[in-house]
Amino acid sequence: MNPELLRQLPSVDQLLETPAAADLISSYGRPATVQALREVLDASRQAIRADRAAPISPAELLGAAEEALQVMVASTLRPAINATGVIIHTNLGRAPLSQLALQAIAGAAADYSTLEYDLGLGRRGSRSVHAQRLLTQITGAEAATVVNNNAAAVLLTLAALTRGREVIISRGQLVEIGGGFRIPDVMARSGAALVEIGTTNRTHLRDYEEAISEETAAILVAHHSNFRIVGFTAEAALNDLGLLARERGILLLHDLGSGALLDTAAYGLAHEPTVSESLAAGADVTCFSGDKLLGGPQAGIIVGRRDLIAQIGQHPLARAVRPDKLCLAGLSATLLHYVKDEATREVPVWRMISTLPGDLKRTARRWSRRLGRAGLSARVVPGESTVGGGSLPGATLPTWLVAIQHPQPDSLTARLRAAETPVIGRIEDDQLLLDPRTVLPEQERALLSTVLSAATQNGAEEQR
Numbered sequence: 001m002n003p004e005l006l007r008q009l010p011s012v013d014q015l016l017e018t019p020a021a022a023d024l025i026s027s028y029g030r031p032a033t034v035q036a037l038r039e040v041l042d043a044s045r046q047a048i049r050a051d052r053a054a055p056i057s058p059a060e061l062l063g064a065a066e067e068a069l070q071v072m073v074a075s076t077l078r079p080a081i082n083a084t085g086v087i088i089h090t091n092l093g094r095a096p097l098s099q100l101a102l103q104a105i106a107g108a109a110a111d112y113s114t115l116e117y118d119l120g121l122g123r124r125g126s127r128s129v130h131a132q133r134l135l136t137q138i139t140g141a142e143a144a145t146v147v148n149n150n151a152a153a154v155l156l157t158l159a160a161l162t163r164g165r166e167v168i169i170s171r172g173q174l175v176e177i178g179g180g181f182r183i184p185d186v187m188a189r190s191g192a193a194l195v196e197i198g199t200t201n202r203t204h205l206r207d208y209e210e211a212i213s214e215e216t217a218a219i220l221v222a223h224h225s226n227f228r229i230v231g232f233t234a235e236a237a238l239n240d241l242g243l244l245a246r247e248r249g250i251l252l253l254h255d256l257g258s259g260a261l262l263d264t265a266a267y268g269l270a271h272e273p274t275v276s277e278s279l280a281a282g283a284d285v286t287c288f289s290g291d292k293l294l295g296g297p298q299a300g301i302i303v304g305r306r307d308l309i310a311q312i313g314q315h316p317l318a319r320a321v322r323p324d325k326l327c328l329a330g331l332s333a334t335l336l337h338y339v340k341d342e343a344t345r346e347v348p349v350w351r352m353i354s355t356l357p358g359d360l361k362r363t364a365r366r367w368s369r370r371l372g373r374a375g376l377s378a379r380v381v382p383g384e385s386t387v388g389g390g391s392l393p394g395a396t397l398p399t400w401l402v403a404i405q406h407p408q409p410d411s412l413t414a415r416l417r418a419a420e421t422p423v424i425g426r427i428e429d430d431q432l433l434l435d436p437r438t439v440l441p442e443q444e445r446a447l448l449s450t451v452l453s454a455a456t457q458n459g460a461e462e463q464r
């Protein structure tokens with residue numbers, strides 16, 4: 001160790017008197033600046049004691065402090081470009097919202113609102129009225145309520161309607177949805193007693209019939225979500241379960257997962273059961289997510305019989321899982337697109353699902369020409385997009401991809417992730433694949449410039 005170096009280090013107070021420190025204080029505030037300088041000085045002292053190189057001059061120390069302050073204020077929740085072709089990508093924030101939904105959220109955020117204020121009566125109102133009117137109109141349900149997410153909707157529904165009694169569920173539906181959310185665990189937390197019937201691949205109507213007892217409160221049907229059972233399989237039809245539940249005086253509860261309000265089959269996909277179909281088949285209560293196929297903000301939506309929805313709303317847990325005003329504003333605006341029959345135009349998730357392959361090919365060609373002119377090896381190739389979000393497992397939509405050859409695909413994707421607006425694509429056969437289907441039109445320029453600068457950073461030098 002060289003003690004002379006330690007003596008050369010300035011004090012925090014000396015550094016604070018410099019003009020550069022004054023700039024830092026005006027950008028980041030005094031407490032954070034002082035803390036950053038202390039940490040930088042500590043790090044230098046330790047490095048000197050260990051005979052390692054360290055910033056010593058005031059300019060170097062202030063530079064290191066500025067870097068630390070930049071990291072401190074950098075947002076970890078940032079906009080990203082989803083070029084994966086997975087439309088409802090849970091890790092990338094699920095559904096991007098419509099313009100109208102964004103405006104509604106900004107309005108509710110900036111101003112006071114009638115969140116719980118009844119303008120007609122001039123006194124306290126209910127926050128559940130806002131989405132209820134639209135939801136009942138769209139789905140034909142008697143009543144509706146909104147909670148924080150669909151996991152909360154399942155938990156609350158079971159807690160309010162089946163606590164202390166038995167709930168029958170097929171073994172084929174005891175799934176883990178992702179992020180550790182397991183249907184059986186949630187059921188157990190609700191206080192309901194789980195009665196598993198059938199086998200993983202086959203459950204028949206008679207399995208349900210035989211399991212119903214005095215203790216039975218409900219049959220729960222849960223969407224398989226991201227999981228598909230193929231081969232020798234059987235499941236009881238929802239219609240039959242609706243009739244059975246009615247006949248035996250128990251409830252039929254349906255966790256629909258995605259909650260399609262439009263028919264996916266109209267877009268070349270498999271048919272995903274819709275909310276109206278679930279109710280028409282006899283479900284007493286149906287719940288689904290707000291940010292999957294519905295294309296709105298994170299929410300859990302519960303629709304069904306008026307008396308049951310009222311019972312759910314009065315349960316103490318309802319307060320713990322209630323939605324905030326931004327969610328309700330964004331959800332109502334999104335639902336309005338369905339009421340006005342303009343969802344495929346206005347709701348980004350549905351716009352992406354309904355984009356025609358020819359349009360995707362045109363976009364892919366434009367990108368590949370632009371990248372090609374800059375010297376990248378980019379081709380347009382056919383591929384497949386997926387819906388994601390636990391809906392339609394295994395179903396794909398034909399698309400056109402831009403395939404980029406690069407000597408080091410892994411370092412290319414790392415640079416794309418490190419960009420100001422990160423670009424997330426996929427790697428297949430050592431090529432970077434970009435799917436135009438999930439890239440919002442206003443992100444196209446950022447996407448191309450990010451890909452160009454990431455691919456030419458040192459990749460181009462290596463190619464030469």
Ligand SMILES: *Cc1c(COP(=O)(O)O)cnc(C)c1O
Nearest residue numbers: 149150151223225257258289390
């Ligand atoms: C996604 C999903 C859930 C959880 O919904 P969140 O809104 O993510 O809480 C519950 N059940 C099923 C069947 C799902 O697909």
